[in-house]
Amino acid sequence: MVYSAYCSVITEEIIPDADKPLNVNSESPPVKSTNEKNNVSDPANWGYDLYPERRGEKYKPSWAKVIFRGEGKENLDKLRCEENVYNCVKNSPLVKLMLVALKSSGCAVDLRRHIACEVCDPSVSGGYDPLLNQVVVCQNVARSKGMVQGVLTHEMIHMFDYCRNTLDFRNVDHLACTEIRAANLTHCSFLSAWHQGDASPFRIQQQHQECVKTKAVQSVLAVRNVTEEEAAAAVNRVFSRCYDDLEPIGRRIRRNSMDMYKAYLEAPFYGYD
DSSP states (O other), X not given: OOOOOEEEEOOOOOOTTOOSOOOTXXXXXXXXOHHHHTTOSOGGGGTGGGOGGGGTOOOOOOHHHHHHSOOOOHHHHHHHHHHHHHHHHHHOHHHHHHHHHHHHTTOOOOHHHHEEEEOOOTXXXXXXXXXXXXXXXXXXXXXXXXXXXXXXHHHHHHHHHHHHSOOOTTSHHHHHHHHXXXXXXXXXXXXXXXXXXXXXXXXXXXXXXXXXXXXHHHHHHHHSOOXXXXXXXXHHHHHHHHHTOOTTTOSOOOXXXXXXXXXXXXXXXXXXX
């Protein structure tokens, strides 16, 4: 089976009064009681089955996976992942832009606290956990600096949305909106749209929007137990408003262009410095 790796929000049910993101100035994140955690009757319905270490489990590959897939090097993978994260934080214009935007919005990022490299299901390359306000980089999937940059930027858009807005991840429309924004701002170049079948030279004007819709639907399906029709309906309901929201990057990044550098240089003009 060939998997396609997506970046997704890890959507566990959140307590009703948790209407604000974690403030990094606080000493520790709010902790749910056992009863509150049990409000999620089936973690698979909320995406947590894709992130086993989020549930306190330790990944242990079978002997077959060690022999035939080369697994069993999780500590080395984690170290390489953390090196790639640090490299992106220091050198990637998009990651640096998201970091200053989050800081300017009152949600500064501490790398040790808010970014975690973990073993995930191969169908996802990263995730955002709103309960712990953490970005998850899937060390067994996002192995290159380029992939890590994409994961960090995508998930920090979710973090930014959670910081700036009253975002309720139990609401599939809210989830669809933040997935639309992340796909819109970071993924859907013409080549990406062509690869997934959403573009041709004869319909260039529509290809970007269709690519964004496709990726948003895929991301919703990855972490919510809903039908494809339900996910597509949610994406369509909120698409116009969320597609037009370009904060904090301010532009749709084209592949092999200077857009990411321009966006980073322009950030101070929009209050992100």
